[in-house]
Amino acid sequence: MTSEGWGTPPVEPISQHYIVCGGNALAHRLVLELVEHYEVPVVVLVPDRTRDHAPRIEQLDGVAAVVEYSSVTEEALRAVRVETARGIALVEGSDQENIHAALSAQGHNPGIRIVLRMFNQRLGSNIERLLRNGTALSGSATAAPAFADAALSRPNSVQVGDRFLHIAYDDDIAADRICVVADRIDRQDLGRIRLLPEQEGDSASFVRLAGEFGDGGPIRSGAEARRATEPAEPAEPAPAGANGIAALQALRSEPAVRIPWRQRLRWRLLDTLRYFTSARLRVVLITALAAVLFSFGVLWYLNGDFAWTFYTSLLDLAGAAQPDQPGTGDNGTGGTWQRVAQVVITFCGITFAPVATAIMVEVLASGRRGQHRTPGAGTRDHVVVVGLGNVGTRVVAQLHDLGVPVVGLESDPQARGISAVRALGVPVVVDDGPLAEQLRRARLKHSRAVVAVSGDDATNLEAALEARAVRPDVRVVLRLFDDSFASHVYATLDNVASRSTSYLAAPAFAAALMGREVLGTLSVFRHVLLIAELPADLGSGLIGLTRHDLEDPGGVRVLAVRLARTPHLHHWNYADRTRPLEPGDRVVVATTRSGLARLNTALTDNS
Structure with a gap:
């Protein structure tokens, strides 16, 4: 195939498939989500088979076909059989290109489900009104809160109703937790983490003990009875530090940034003077x-x-x-x-x-x-954001809105994030010289954290190492795509957090492609939990199911139920596990990626 697709034969006759347009990291993760968790046929439209993540996408099992076209044209859409597809995801290209492609896809297939990536969220909201069955999402907006919160060492949160859900670890877990979301946490071996484990209630051991006395059962001594409630085989001893747990907690307000008002006033005065x-x-x-x-x-x-x-x-x-x-x-x-x-x-x-x-x-x-500001001699306690792409720009904006001083660092003077950051009045260092010199100009010695979110894992790791060479105790947050690479970084560097933009955003894109609403994502180290709300509408497959039917240890946990008669009230930890859902009810669940996929398949079959 040529890059323009001339002479490219269309995909073999196929129907009920999903189309992913793009060859970037988000497209790679999204294809993985669809073929591994949802187990649906996927056709991928890439701009170049030899560049970016396209070669890795082509090697994935379960991909029906990979087609190469430089842009999503009418010819390209016909080649990937858009007229018989169930859904299409547009995750690469500019906002204008994605809008044009979405409208073209709708013209070929009026009933197709469309998910498009949009950096301009206001424009995306307006475009959704033009699409019969479409959703506009921003991958950078989905992932940026996790980077900003990690830089400030505060928990990332997702708003559900009037509460903010966040993950707490070990000693920070309060008595009013909603549920345990992970155990067997070993920071030296993150592969041991078990998500949404099955948690037995306090009465479980007593119920088993009572069974020993029913209908003429043997009466045992207290010691024997206690041994009867223990596992027959002793559990494998966990290594030191592997007994940590993480729990989901709800707050009445979003976790605040603890910055004294005198310090904020001083920053404002200095910023105004420097401006x-x-x-x-x-x-x-x-x-x-x-x-x-x-x-x-x-x-x-x-x-x-x-x-x-x-x-x-x-x-x-x-x-x-x-x-x-x-x-x-x-x-x-x-x-x-x-x-x-x-x-x-x-x-x-x-x-x-x-x-x-x-x-x-x-x-x-x-x-x-149109000159940008540079950090002045009075810059203190700030966050240095390396890389002003989509994610970096979002992180800078969020930190600025929180009142935290921030300095941007970018090697490409043509990066579009520079103008957006300059409009906020945020100092920027633009230089393609050695990274160590750029960090020095960004006043790394006086910073509180470094967030490296460029598009290259090696550059981000270099920024982390250069920062540690100057400030061994500085907080470092890295954007890393490769999971194995991230695990080694966790095991080697202290006071470091690793996030993957595509890993955080892809589950939300996949769920939207399947017609499910994801309220937000929460990180448990490199693992992702989705907070989703499922409506019990006619044809949804939820009507008649109970909480017991929905919950799946290791996959799905019901957090709250909104009854049709009281739609504004969330019943947290809904106690009635046998009440069937009625039309108009809504269920809030915490789920893994695979758990949401299994739930989606079950509900589709049930409907």
Whole structure:
């Protein structure tokens, strides 16, 4: 096949399949989700078989076909049999290209399910109204909160109703937890983690013990009875540190960023000063202001009248000072030191006018040139974000909205995130030189965390190592695609968090492609839990099922139920496990990727 698809034969006759358009990391993860967890036929449309993740996609088992076209054209859509497909995901290309392709796909197949990646979320919401059966998602918006929260060492949360769900570990778990979401946690071997384990209630052992006494059963001693409730085979001893657990907890408000208000005020004042002045102008202003304050103090000390001193100083600053006249006696200014002070104030007042003019010229000229701000000498306790792509831009915006000082770092001067970050007034370092020098200019020594979210795993790891060489205790958050690579990083580096944008976003895209609503994703180290809401509508397959039918140890846990008669009330840990769902009910579940896929298949078959 050529890159333009000339002479490319269409895919062999196929129907009820799903189409993924793209060859990037998100497309790779999404294809994995569909073929491994949902077990549906997938046809992949890539722009180039030899680049990016396309070669790895082509090697995946379960992919029905891989077709190469440089763009999603009418011819490309016909080649992948869009007219017989059940769904199509557009996860590469610009917003405009994805919108055009979505409308074209709908024209070929009015009933097709469409999921398109959109960076502009407001535009995406409007586009959804044009699509009969479509959803617009942002992969960067889905993943950015996890990176920002990891940088601040606070739990990532998902809002459900009036509560915010988050993951707590070990000693941070409160008594009012909703459920245990992971156990057997060993930070040196993350493969031991067990998600959504089956948790027996406190009465389970007593129920088993009571069974020993029923209908003439043998009566045993207390020690024998206790041994009867234990496993027949002793469990394999867990290594040290492998007994950690993680639990899902609900808060009434989103976890706050603990930054003292005095510190926030100081950041705001320094940022405002740096915005309006350059370093040289700040030196001039500070020197002149110090001289004025000192001279004012001299006048006040010698005169003793604060009001008169203040009045005289204002006149001197305005250039309206009246010198002594010979023979005026006591009506003059006074002694030599008072005269010197007035002269100093007058000359400092004269300098303020041209300095103010220079500030205005500099601000206006910088705005016309579109120049970005650079971090100043007063930058402290900030987060350094390496890479201003889609994810980096979202992370910077979120940290800025939280009131946390942040500095962007980008090697490509043409990166579109630079203008977005500059519009927020965030300092940016743009340089294609050595990464160590870029981090130095970003004032790494005074930072609180480094978030490396460029598109290359090696670059992100390099940023982490360079940061650790300067600050061994700095908090590091990495964007890594390769799971094995991330596991080695976890085992080697302390105080480090690893996230994968595609790993966080792909489950939400896959669920949307299947018509399921995912409220958000929560990270348990490199594992992902989905918080989804399932409506018991006619034809959904949920009607008549109970909580017992839905729950699957290791896959699905029911968190809350919204009854049709009280749609605004979430019944957390709904106690009635035997009540069948009625039309209009909604169920909130925590689920793994495979658990949601199994649930989707079961509900489809049941409907």
